[in-house]
Amino acid sequence: MNYNDILIIGGGIIGVSAAYALAREGVSVTLIEKGELCTGSSHGNAGMVCPCHSTPIPGPGVLWQGIKWMTNPESPFYIRPRYDPEFFAWLLKFRQYCNETAYHRAIPPLREMQRASLPLYQEWIARENLACDFEKVGGLELFLTHEKHEAGRHHVDEMRAFGLDMEWLDRDATHALEPAARPEVIGGIHYKEDAHVNPAKFVHGLAEVAQRLGAQIVTKAQVLGFTREGTQIKTVRTSKGTFQPQQVVLAAGAWTPLLAQGLGIELPLQAAKGYSVTMNRPPISPRIPLHLAEARMAVTPMGALLRYAGTLELSGISTTINERRVDAIRRGAARYLVDSTPREEIEVWSGMRPVAPDGLPYIGRSRKVSNLIVATGHAMLGVSMGPVTGKVVSELVRDVAPSVELGAFGVERFQ
Ligand SMILES: Cc1cc2nc3c(=O)[nH]c(=O)nc-3n(C[C@H](O)[C@H](O)[C@H](O)COP(=O)(O)OP(=O)(O)OC[C@H]3O[C@@H](n4cnc5c(N)ncnc54)[C@H](O)[C@@H]3O)c2cc1C
Missing domain, CATH: 3.30.9.10 (D-Amino Acid Oxidase, subunit A, domain 2)
Structure with a gap:
């Protein structure tokens, strides 16, 4: 059994940005990826960071x-x-x-996320000297x-x-x-x-820094299921052993609904x-x-x-x-x-x-499972919104007020 504070599931741009943001705050964090890092949607996309x-x-x-x-x-x-x-x-x-109406309603929250993400790209790349x-x-x-x-x-x-x-x-x-x-x-x-950016170079560079800051990254480890105690996740079972985190961040991209189902959460995606x-x-x-x-x-x-x-x-x-x-x-x-x-x-x-059906991401703490944070559903804009999502996840984990308004991105908004 591995005891750690925060367990992130998914090694794409969202999971890795969250791991980096948390590690920089000195939080003990482990990221679990079923294959190699950055081999999902974050690998070969168009790399546009596009408010x-x-x-x-x-x-x-x-x-x-x-x-x-x-x-x-x-x-x-x-x-x-x-x-x-x-x-x-x-x-x-x-x-x-x-x-x-729905199209226009979605623009301001997406614009705010992207506008908050772009300066983070500049800040993180300069601070960590990332070649991307x-x-x-x-x-x-x-x-x-x-x-x-x-x-x-x-x-x-x-x-x-x-x-x-x-x-x-x-x-x-x-x-x-x-x-x-x-x-x-x-x-x-x-x-x-x-x-714009080379997304794979960015994610790999950021993952390296996160590891230097103390994050553990475990690849070829597939999450297979969870056990719950009341409204809390107790253990996370993977192909490389069982973890007992305090909080779980679900950032498994297109695969997220399969994992959410195991926690009784319906996530249309x-x-x-x-x-x-x-x-x-x-x-x-x-x-x-x-x-x-x-x-x-x-x-x-x-x-x-x-x-x-x-x-x-x-x-x-x-x-x-x-x-x-x-x-x-x-x-x-x-x-x-x-x-x-x-x-x-x-x-x-x-x-x-x-x-997601409304084209907006799911970012926030679950109402049903109190130690679960979901961060997925970024559709065509996951690269663009990656760093800000990582920052917001780190804020949610630490119980700090999110620096971006998350009202439109509720995890259980379709339930
Ligand atoms: C052709 C194309 C062009 C695009 N162009 C752009 C663009 O220009 N700008 C932009 O902002 N966005 C773009 N996107 C969208 C962007 O690629 C995605 O929104 C983003 O990569 C999603 O990141 P993610 O971390 O959520 O998912 P992913 O990168 O898919 O990562 C999820 C990870 O979770 C892992 N995982 C899944 N299940 C498990 C499990 N059970 N256990 C452990 N690990 C698991 C997967 O292996 C995967 O590595 C484009 C997408 C495509 C397809």
């Missing part, structure tokens, strides 16, 4: 679009039809948030069609009303900002607040698979992270690397790589970038974003 994208996945017309694309094997958004009552219940809830290709050069959305570009103008006005710093650009301004864009690109949106292709940076490479509007994908320069990322596939717990969708990502990038010659790929990857 300007403080929007949830559910929005007006989103579900309908997914249904229309169900028969398209190359679509960027796909719902795999399957018999699964939990998925069906999640979809019904998700539908309730696919409207303008972090840059704050903004982001740029590229448009090929007038229809989308005009809709983008409306989006900019809408987001500016929420205080976000972005600008709608004509063709010349877009090409001046990003010379690697093809002549067919007719305009853009400049997301001035955004930054679905895995939304995405893909990325990483290559050496070509001679004519984008200098700024790009969002490709019509292709619905991202292109991020990360030091010596360039990464294409995209697709949102509601297909359950699975990291199987669908080559047709990956190929659609490669072809999507070629429509926007000057240098689109096929190049040697270093990695083709898939990962699962953890998504």
